[in-house]
Amino acid sequence: KQEVTQIPAALSVPEGENLVLNCSFTDSAIYNLQWFRQDPGKGLTSLLLIQSSQREQTSGRLNASLDKSSGRSTLYIAASQPGDSATYLCAVRRHNTGKLIFGQGTTLQVKP
Amino acid sequence: DTGVSQDPRHKITKRGQNVTFRCDPISEHNRLYWYRQTLGQGPEFLTYFQNEAQLEKSRLLSDRFSAERPKGSFSTLEIQRTEQGDSAMYLCASSSRRVDRGHFESSGNTIYFGEGSWLTVV
Numbered sequence: 001k002q003e004v005t006q007i008p009a010a011l012s013v014p015e016g017e018n019l020v021l022n023c024s025f026t027d028s029a030i031y032n033l034q035w036f037r038q039d040p041g042k043g044l045t046s047l048l049l050i051q052s053s054q055r056e057q058t059s060g061r062l063n064a065s066l067d068k069s070s071g072r073s074t075l076y077i078a079a080s081q082p083g084d085s086a087t088y089l090c091a092v093r094r095h096n097t098g099k100l101i102f103g104q105g106t107t108l109q110v111k112p
Numbered sequence: 113d114t115g116v117s118q119d120p121r122h123k124i125t126k127r128g129q130n131v132t133f134r135c136d137p138i139s140e141h142n143r144l145y146w147y148r149q150t151l152g153q154g155p156e157f158l159t160y161f162q163n164e165a166q167l168e169k170s171r172l173l174s175d176r177f178s179a180e181r182p183k184g185s186f187s188t189l190e191i192q193r194t195e196q197g198d199s200a201m202y203l204c205a206s207s208s209r210r211v212d213r214g215h216f217e218s219s220g221n222t223i224y225f226g227e228g229s230w231l232t233v234v
Binding site: 004034036042043045046049091098099100104105 | 154156157167207227
């Protein structure tokens with residue numbers, strides 16, 4: 001059974017810091033991994049999707065990496081801003097299924 | 113394109129009542145998903161459709177829950193005889209199948225979520 005874990009559960013950093021969020025999964029037979037952002041009381045916004053054959057994806061100040069063999073992904077946020085404050089969720093998908101399995105998320109607070 | 117739309121955004125109901133949520137996916141997306149999320153947890157998969165066919169259904173979806181997508185466009189999620197444990201945010205999402213080298217990828221693309229429908233059962 002696939003399990004997804006995100007550490008830490010919460011993180012507080014001063015504005016301008018570079019930071020890394022971690023995601024680990026127990027079954028390496030994934031099709032892709034997706035990172036999402038969720039603001040309080042809102043839905044999920046897709047940030048980056050990495051196919052299982054890829055090692056990383058970049059979008060602006062965000063960079064996501066994937067090491068399928070070790071069951072790990074990281075989301076790197078450069079030069080953090082107060083507007084980055086949110087909960088970040090990673091989710092994995094296996095082949096031939098529409099189901100995403102989510103971690104519990106990391107709640108990030110960036111202080112001005 | 114206005115993204116995935118969900119209605120109502122908030123619903124308060126008494127225990128034992130039935131509730132129905134509606135989801136309108138992104139127009140060209142043929143896959144539609146329902147998830148449930150409680151406070152402090154990641155979303156949990158409930159079910160998904162490809163066009164009008166319901167292809168997967170979680171064991172979380174008890175007999176009181178039913179989802180439909182009759183014409184392969186919008187979907188409804190109905191909860192009958194609501195219980196306090198049903199209080200959660202119900203998220204709808206959609207995606208499209210990607211054609212790759214002449215073959216359909218079974219489950220390839222980015223999944224886009226709506227803003228969710230909050231249910232409170234009192």
